Amino acid sequence: MDRIKLLPEIVANQIAAGEVVNSPSNVVKEMMENSIDAGARSVRVNFRNGGKELIQITDDGCGMSPMDARMAFDRHATSKIQSIDDVYKLHTFGFRGEALASIAAVAEVELRTRREEDELGTLTTISGGEFRSQLPVAASRGAQFTVRNLFYNVPSRRKFIEGDNAKLSTQIKQEFMRVALCNPSVMFELRQNDAPLFLLQPTNRRGRIIDLVGKHIKQNLLDVEVDTSVVRVEGYVGRPAAAKRRNNEQYLFVNGRYFYSQAMQRTILRAYEKLIPEGCMPSYFIYLTVDPERVDVNVHPQKTTVKFADTEVILQILQAAVRESLAKTGAVPMMDFSADNRVEIPVMRREQTVYKEPRSATNSAYNPFSAEYIDPSAPMPDVPFTGFDVPYDEPATPPASRDYVEEASQMEYAPKPMSQPTTLIEYIDDEGLEEQTTFDYIESAMSTEERRTFSEVLALPSGYAIAIYGSQSVVVSLRRAKERVLYEEILRSMTQGAAPTQRMFFAEELMLSEEEYSLMEQHAEEFAALGFEIEYRGGGAIAVEGRPAMIDTATPLDELIYELLKGIDLGEVPLNEERRRMAELMARRGSAGYGRSVRSQEAQELLQRLAQCDDTSFTASGSPIMAEITADELRAKLTKN
Numbered sequence: 001m002d003r004i005k006l007l008p009e010i011v012a013n014q015i016a017a018g019e020v021v022n023s024p025s026n027v028v029k030e031m032m033e034n035s036i037d038a039g040a041r042s043v044r045v046n047f048r049n050g051g052k053e054l055i056q057i058t059d060d061g062c063g064m065s066p067m068d069a070r071m072a073f074d075r076h077a078t079s080k081i082q083s084i085d086d087v088y089k090l091h092t093f094g095f096r097g098e099a100l101a102s103i104a105a106v107a108e109v110e111l112r113t114r115r116e117e118d119e120l121g122t123l124t125t126i127s128g129g130e131f132r133s134q135l136p137v138a139a140s141r142g143a144q145f146t147v148r149n150l151f152y153n154v155p156s157r158r159k160f161i162e163g164d165n166a167k168l169s170t171q172i173k174q175e176f177m178r179v180a181l182c183n184p185s186v187m188f189e190l191r192q193n194d195a196p197l198f199l200l201q202p203t204n205r206r207g208r209i210i211d212l213v214g215k216h217i218k219q220n221l222l223d224v225e226v227d228t229s230v231v232r233v234e235g236y237v238g239r240p241a242a243a244k245r246r247n248n249e250q251y252l253f254v255n256g257r258y259f260y261s262q263a264m265q266r267t268i269l270r271a272y273e274k275l276i277p278e279g280c281m282p283s284y285f286i287y288l289t290v291d292p293e294r295v296d297v298n299v300h301p302q303k304t305t306v307k308f309a310d311t312e313v314i315l316q317i318l319q320a321a322v323r324e325s326l327a328k329t330g331a332v333p334m335m336d337f338s339a340d341n342r343v344e345i346p347v348m349r350r351e352q353t354v355y356k357e358p359r360s361a362t363n364s365a366y367n368p369f370s371a372e373y374i375d376p377s378a379p380m381p382d383v384p385f386t387g388f389d390v391p392y393d394e395p396a397t398p399p400a401s402r403d404y405v406e407e408a409s410q411m412e413y414a415p416k417p418m419s420q421p422t423t424l425i426e427y428i429d430d431e432g433l434e435e436q437t438t439f440d441y442i443e444s445a446m447s448t449e450e451r452r453t454f455s456e457v458l459a460l461p462s463g464y465a466i467a468i469y470g471s472q473s474v475v476v477s478l479r480r481a482k483e484r485v486l487y488e489e490i491l492r493s494m495t496q497g498a499a500p501t502q503r504m505f506f507a508e509e510l511m512l513s514e515e516e517y518s519l520m521e522q523h524a525e526e527f528a529a530l531g532f533e534i535e536y537r538g539g540g541a542i543a544v545e546g547r548p549a550m551i552d553t554a555t556p557l558d559e560l561i562y563e564l565l566k567g568i569d570l571g572e573v574p575l576n577e578e579r580r581r582m583a584e585l586m587a588r589r590g591s592a593g594y595g596r597s598v599r600s601q602e603a604q605e606l607l608q609r610l611a612q613c614d615d616t617s618f619t620a621s622g623s624p625i626m627a628e629i630t631a632d633e634l635r636a637k638l639t640k641n
Contacts, residue, residue, distance in 0.1 A: 044057070047193075070131075106157070109127070167538040176198070181205075182256045184207065237285075248511055251286070252284075252288070267318050484618075490587060502549040504544065530564075
């Protein structure tokens with residue numbers, strides 16, 4: 001008995017659909033590319049329920065005749081190629097005879113279309129691969145594809161996309177953006193559940209990138225352009241300073257088609273070598289133009305993987321083009337081999353410790369029993385001691401979160417950093433370094449008067465301020481003062497409900513790993529209390545629609561969220577301790593770089609807020625905020641040796 005049989009056409013189409021159309025985003029991509037091939041100047045996309053319920057694409061392209069509208073859904077029917085040679089020199093998109101038949105086999109499809117020269121249009125209806133009807137109707141020039149109930153007749157396929165609307169919506173948006181970035185001269189509109197998401201007017205490439213990604217990228221785009229006999233490279237790369245840990249602003253196109261290539265990604269990163277921090281990724285929008293006969297786009301069914309005939313040459317040209325763009329803007333330092341008249345400048349490093357040699361001075365003529373040293377107001381030895389007539393000030397009590405060493409002789413407290421011993425030196429470290437840098441200071445026991453205030457504040461260009469605190473002269477680290485103020489304000493807001501939120505004009509979309517996404521969902525309440533407004537879309541995708549109002553908008557959101565996740569991923573801790581830790585990280589990030597260009601009036605306002613804090617001496621991590629400047633120290637500096 002013969003076992004091999006020819007499959008029915010409907011079954012063959014359903015099997016093909018598993019390769020060609022495995023999600024609603026593939027339908028959107030195919031239909032949009034067909035619209036571009038039809039010469040459309042405007043393309044409108046609408047989807048519901050992640051694309052499972054409805055996908056509708058409307059364009060103003062050339063349209064179809066009644067016969068074309070019927071044959072378009074037959075397998076292997078296409079207008080884009082005529083022979084096998086055309087496959088290897090493609091200028092068009094789509095699957096060329098496979099996709100429409102596959103879509104019609106697993107969904108309910110309607111096609112309403114009309115050519116410019118026709119008075120009436122055509123409405124063609126197909127359900128589950130079976131032709132239903134074709135009727136003349138009134139229609140606008142172009143085509144309107146309506147796809148309903150995707151995979152309704154393939155339950156095994158349908159169950160894989162059930163309940164995952166957020167992930168499916170993200171995939172559709174990604175495909176929409178990729179096609180829109182390739183065709184800036186075309187008007188595009190995207191609606192989700194009939195609500196508008198994007199309305200992109202015709203523009204140039206730079207304008208299209210700004211419209212899709214956001215205005216924040218406008219100042220960070222550097223032009224890339226080089227033309228060779230092998231490849232033409234055009235587009236934009238981001239400034240090194242704008243690199244992010246998680247960057248979804250990375251696009252590669254060849255002949256108007258999006259593709260992904262790890263080799264090209266590594267090549268671009270090599271051009272940024274030593275210009276961006278480790279683990280960060282730059283933005284790039286690179287458009288390659290290659291002879292269609294020298295590139296194969298049929299390597300993968302989804303056509304996101306391509307194969308070049310001159311891969312190594314193209315990689316070298318791409319790296320040189322990106323490097324040249326960075327060099328033109330001064331991002332890549334120029335080499336200067338001249339060493340004449342060069343001054344060696346020592347560099348202070350964190351691991352180095354600078355000590356000041358203690359001074360020793362003696363007076364050989366001093367005699368404590370001399371009459372000139374006897375105080376006539378001192379009590380007689382036979383009079384009971386009643387205490388000194390000067391007030392006694394308790395030493396400042398350091399925060400309980402730090403370790404301290406009690407000196408038995410003086411009963412004083414000295415802060416002891418967790419990582420290295422405290423050093424008493426005059427050198428003041430660079431506040432631009434990381435948080436682990438020690439703030440070296442001269443320790444003093446400050447009085448604990450009730451809510452002392454700062455006066456006579458003078459801001460210094462180094463990020464410090466000199467002020468009178470109560471009756472003492474002090475030098476204050478403005479950055480650490482800012483950190484303490486932010487910490488208490490954030491912690492207070494979290495305890496009382498939620499910190500204030502600043503709504504963003506454009507939501508910032510981020511892709512997280514599975515572990516990070518799960519961790520963030522577990523702490524969604526804490527992130528909301530910090531002032532974040534986040535939409536969890538599934539599949540590691542989140543959209544940040546609001547950010548904490550207390551944190552400067554210059555602080556990159558992705559880095560802030562990454563640090564928060566890294567800080568809380570330390571095992572189970574009590575809720576209060578978790579909130580304290582998150583507030584500490586937020587405050588440290590929000591105060592980074594503060595104080596370099598602060599005027600005295602602003603410094604005065606900050607120190608007044610510091611005076612209202614529960615602890616004015618130390619940050620939440622235990623770093624000292626201020627140090628006293630005594631008259632003896634000033635006198636010693638001004639005394640001649």
